[in-house]
Amino acid sequence: MTEQLTGQQRNRERSIRLAIVMDSGMISTYLLIAILSGSLTMAAEVIRGVLLLGIEAFALAVMKRIHRGRTAILEFGAGKLEQIVNVLIATGLLAGALWIGFGVVRILIGDKDVGSPAGFALAAIFASTNTYVNILAWDSMRRAARGGGSLIMKGQLQARTVKLMSSLFVQLTLTVAALSNDSVVIAWADAIGATFVCGYIIHSAIDMLKAGLPDLVDRTVHEGFQAAINRMLAKHFDDFERLDRVRTRRAGEIIYAEIALAFRTDLSIGEVNRRIDAMRASLREEIPEADVSILATSC
Amino acid sequence: MEVNILADGEVLILALQGRLDNNTSQQVEETLMARVPGRPALVLDFAGLEYISSAGLRVMLKIAKQSRADGGKLALCGLAPQVREVFDISGFSTILSIHTDRSAALGAVK
Numbered sequence: 001m002t003e004q005l006t007g008q009q010r011n012r013e014r015s016i017r018l019a020i021v022m023d024s025g026m027i028s029t030y031l032l033i034a035i036l037s038g039s040l041t042m043a044a045e046v047i048r049g050v051l052l053l054g055i056e057a058f059a060l061a062v063m064k065r066i067h068r069g070r071t072a073i074l075e076f077g078a079g080k081l082e083q084i085v086n087v088l089i090a091t092g093l094l095a096g097a098l099w100i101g102f103g104v105v106r107i108l109i110g111d112k113d114v115g116s117p118a119g120f121a122l123a124a125i126f127a128s129t130n131t132y133v134n135i136l137a138w139d140s141m142r143r144a145a146r147g148g149g150s151l152i153m154k155g156q157l158q159a160r161t162v163k164l165m166s167s168l169f170v171q172l173t174l175t176v177a178a179l180s181n182d183s184v185v186i187a188w189a190d191a192i193g194a195t196f197v198c199g200y201i202i203h204s205a206i207d208m209l210k211a212g213l214p215d216l217v218d219r220t221v222h223e224g225f226q227a228a229i230n231r232m233l234a235k236h237f238d239d240f241e242r243l244d245r246v247r248t249r250r251a252g253e254i255i256y257a258e259i260a261l262a263f264r265t266d267l268s269i270g271e272v273n274r275r276i277d278a279m280r281a282s283l284r285e286e287i288p289e290a291d292v293s294i295l296a297t298s299c
Numbered sequence: 300m301e302v303n304i305l306a307d308g309e310v311l312i313l314a315l316q317g318r319l320d321n322n323t324s325q326q327v328e329e330t331l332m333a334r335v336p337g338r339p340a341l342v343l344d345f346a347g348l349e350y351i352s353s354a355g356l357r358v359m360l361k362i363a364k365q366s367r368a369d370g371g372k373l374a375l376c377g378l379a380p381q382v383r384e385v386f387d388i389s390g391f392s393t394i395l396s397i398h399t400d401r402s403a404a405l406g407a408v409k
Contacts, residue, residue, distance in 0.1 A: 220321060226353030227389055233360060234390035242364050246357060 008144075009067045012153055015144040016060045019137050019160070023053050026130050033126055037119025039177070040107055041170055041193035044100040045130075048166075048201065051092045052159055059085055059152050066152075079252025083212045086155040090208035093162075093201045100198040107191045114187045120178035127171045134164045155208065162204045169196045221248040221255050228286040229257060235282055239275040241299050257283070257292045262299035272296050301347075302330050310340040310408055312401070316347030319355030328358045335362055339371045340408040344401050346377030351385050363395055372396075376404035 005013075027049040034042035062085055106112040115123075138160045145153040173193030177186045220226070229246055242262035249256050259279075263272050276294045283292050300323035305312040311334060319327055335341060343359070345351075351359075359375075366373040376398040378386065386392045398404040 220354075223353055230353050230356050230360075230389040230391065233357070234394050237360075237394045241368065243357060243361050 005067055011144050013060065013063060013067065015140045016056055016063065016156060018140060019156075020053065020056050020060065022133050022137055023049060023056065026133060027053060029126055030130070033119070033123045037123045038113060038115030039120060039123050039174070040100075040103040040112065040115075040190050041173060041197065042115075042123050044096070044103065044194050044197055045166075045170060047099055048093075048096045048163075048197065051096050052089075052163065055085070055089045055092060055159070056156070058088070059156060063152050079250070079254055080216065082152050082155075082252050083216045085152055086208050086212040087216060089155050089159060090205040090212065093159075093205035093208075097198045097201040097205070100194050100201075104191045104194050104198065107187055107194075114183055114190060115177070117178060117181060117186065120174055120186065120190075124171065124174040124178045127167065127174050131164075131167045131171050134160075134167045138164045158204060158208060162200055166197045166200050169193065169200075215250040218249040221250050221257075225255055225257075225287055225290070228283060228290075229259065231286070232279055232282045233259075236275065236279050239279070244295075244297070253289055255287060255290045257290055258295065259292065260295040260297070262297045265298045267298075300327060302327060304334065307342075307405055308409070309338075310342055310405060311335070311338045312342045312344060312405075314344040314347060318350040319348060319358070320350060320352040321354045324352070324354040324358050327355070328361065331358065331362055332365065335365050335369075337369055338366070339369075341366055341371060341373045342401065342404045342408060343373070343375045344377050344404070345375060345379070345382055346401070348377075348379065348382055351382050353389070356385065356389055356391055359391065359395065372408040374398055374404035374407045376401050 027046060030042060030046045030049060033039075034046050062081055066081075103112065107114065138157075141153075141157050141160045145157045170193050173189045173196070177189040177193075180186050180189065225248060226246075229248070233243065240261040241264055244260035244262060245258075246260075247258040263275070267275075276296060279294055280292045283290055300315070300317040300319060303314040303316070305314065313331060313334070315327070317323070341362070343362070363373055374396045377400060378397060383392075383397075386395070386397065396404075396407055398407060
């Protein structure tokens with residue numbers, strides 16, 4: 001069977017594939033330089049890079065399944081799956097940050113040797129290449145995610161932004177370390193670079209967890225949507241007899257609302273359906289991405 | 300969240316104090332719905348209410364529906380500006396009888 005993908009879907013897959021290819025090349029080079037230079041910052045970059053690479057590969061695999069409709073068992077859509085990927089990215093980033101943090105402490109207490117100036121010089125040269133590649137990859141991802149859309153793309157773009165910002169700062173610290181002959185300056189430059197990467201990763205990971213976890217545990221949807229439901233209920237106050245319950249949850253970009261109402265027994269099924277359709281339309285006027293179920297009982 | 304229950308003749312007065320939000324709405328709903336059915340007149344005094352969320356508003360909607368089903372009268376009073384704003388934004392001001400103070404609300408339901 002021929003698989004029909006939209007231009008935007010193809011673009012998204014291509015951008016992640018491109019990022020994976022470029023990252024693989026850079027990480028291999030970084031690994032070699034990290035071993036030669038003994039730089040903690042470079043080692044941290046390798047760890048973070050490997051982590052992101054694995055997550056990118058997973059994200060691409062999930063995205064391909066979603067785009068090809070191979071998620072038939074997920075009757076409520078793939079939103080939760082996207083949130084799981086996002087939470088995995090954040091958890092992995094936090095674990096990487098922890099590892100970097102331990103390394104910084106070891107450098108500052110003198111438990112770890114600083115790298116060689118020649119090694120740092122090599123690292124700084126390759127870091128500049130990486131910075132350039134990161135700018136290209138980030139720009140490609142930004143353009144692909146511009147059409148709105150999935151959490152996977154947003155997660156990937158956020159991860160890319162973290163990577164770009166980090167690489168710029170890493171470039172600076174590696175250059176300082178490379179130009180200095182003072183082992184104290186080298187140690188501090190390496191420690192500061194690694195700490196910066198660490199801080200940026202933690203900040204980003206916490207943001208991602210904040211965005212993904214509440215929806216993953218089906219927390220009630222934000223107050224703005226709740227107010228929209230209330231406006232609809234107020235507008236159609238005379239159309240139903242009793243409000244039994246309202247439940248909301250979010251999966252990816254879609255907000256699900258389940259509203260249980262009781263209607264008069266003397267109303268025909270057609271009339272009840274007409275009223276339900278009107279309520280649903282009222283809610284969708286305000287929140288187009290809402291998937292609203294109105295359950296009717298009689299009283 | 301506290302609910303003080305008073306009576307003025309046939310009118311049941313329910314004075315709410317604190318915050319009526321997602322955490323307290325279920326408890327308040329149970330308290331109110333246990334007392335509202337069959338009452339000919341009801342006043343909800345919000346003078347001590349600091350905040351009401353959408354979940355809290357829905358408790359009010361359920362009470363309004365119950366009161367109407369019983370053929371009773373319902374009035375609200377003492378809404379702080381921030382609480383009144385929530386009622387206005389949600390459109391509940393148009394479906395509920397809202398008064399400035401308790402005496403005005405009692406006058407409306409008697």
